[in-house]
Amino acid sequence: MTDQAVQPGLRERKRLATRRAIRMAVLSLALERGFENVTVDDISRQADVSPRTFFNYFASKEDAILGDPPLVADDALVEEFIAGGRDTGDDPHALLDDLGDLLATASHDAEPERAVVQLRKQLLRQHRELMHRRLATMRAFEEALMEIVLRRLEVQTGTPASDPALRARAHLVTLVAFAAVRHAWANWVEQEGGDLQDFVRQAFTDLRTVVS
Secondary structure, eight states: OHHHOOOOOOOHHHHHHHHHHHHHHHHHHHHHHOGGEEEHHHHHHTTOOOHHHHHHHSSSSSHHHHHHOOOOOOOHHHHHHHHGGOOOOOOOOOTHHHHHHHHHHHHHHHHHOOHHHHHHHHHHOOOOOHHHHHHHHHHHHHHHHHHHHHHHHHHHOOTTTTHHHHHHHHHHHHHHHHHHHHHHHHHHSSSSOOHHHHHHHHHHHHHHHHOO
């Protein structure tokens, strides 16, 4: 699987900068004043954008805090990952190795920033309802990942995806992979430098050692 990052153009960099400014504004204001005391107008002024621009990026202040739902990867990479099951034979490590590559690429594409993640983490601790919404998005991500793993196993084994044993195996693989990603995120947030995708790759390298 390829791992070449495409550098964004000027328009995309401006878009990302605006999204970041809005996110930093809502997070910093909510931590300072309390989430319920912050309005979209307050956020827009802090981010130096109009309320209309705010709503071009986020549907609500809650969405601005929670950010985009996590994505596994683009469709082409997912299909490449699934098709890779035809060539792995009985290699016990191939599935996790390829899954690590897929999730590392997705981590790069997400372009997270430590400052945003750290502020969000502080705020979610203070607001249970926001934490529940964040957890719901993570569960949706986990379910989407499991379906991808299940399709890979179906190709690899020739067993239909409806088979309970195959679904159970896909669920186990997904839980292990998800734990590795969470471990990578936690380490990345605590460090001063390094790309998130490198932490994800290292987590899966360490996982390979553990399960050897």
